[in-house]
Amino acid sequence: MVIHSSGSQISKQEVRAYVLQKRGTLLPEEKQRWDEALLERLHPFFPSAGTAVYAYTSVRGEASTEYLIDELLKRGCRVALPRVFGREMRFFYVTDRCQLVTGAYGIPEPADGCQEADAPKALVITPGVGFSKDGTASVMGRGIMTAFLRQNRIIWRWDSAMDSSCFRHLKPKSTIKKWHIL
DSSP states (O other), X not given: OOOOOXXXXXXXXXXXXXXXXXXXXXXXXXXXXXXXXXXXXXXXXXXXXXXXXXXXXXXXXXXXXXXXXXXXXXTXXXXXXXXXXXXXEEEEEESSGGGEEEXXXXXXXXOTTOOBOOOXXXXXXXXXXXXXXXXXXXXXXXXXXXXXXXXSOOSEEEEEOOGGGEETTOOOOTTXXXXXXX
């Protein structure tokens, strides 16, 4: 499905509103299928034990990362999850999801005492609200993750999305490279 605004471009606000509305209408069994598909699509690319993986904790209907985080930890990966400090995001290693507390914007984040992540290169799995069909444009949240990605080197970036999150008329930003959409 493609949404058109007054011109050929779609505003970030229109994309966010549309996708959040669509997420809210998913039946539990549809949501479960999307969550399972995320894990299934990423599974062939799972890194070896000891590899750092920067992921996210899902909220508000995002593709669930609970099973993903558990599987990565079970495989011995070093899983880092974000904490927000004002307009800055930093990642901290967790060894179990029980180390998460409610943080900024109601998002689960690593508790005090977790070690700050320091991997110069890592697999990064990010949530996304909307994507161009060719993977060159993305709409995320408040720009905090985008700022983090611009400042840090990564090996691969995978964005999780549902069918309702892909749009024909999103304009790519020249500073963001094309990424893989799960």
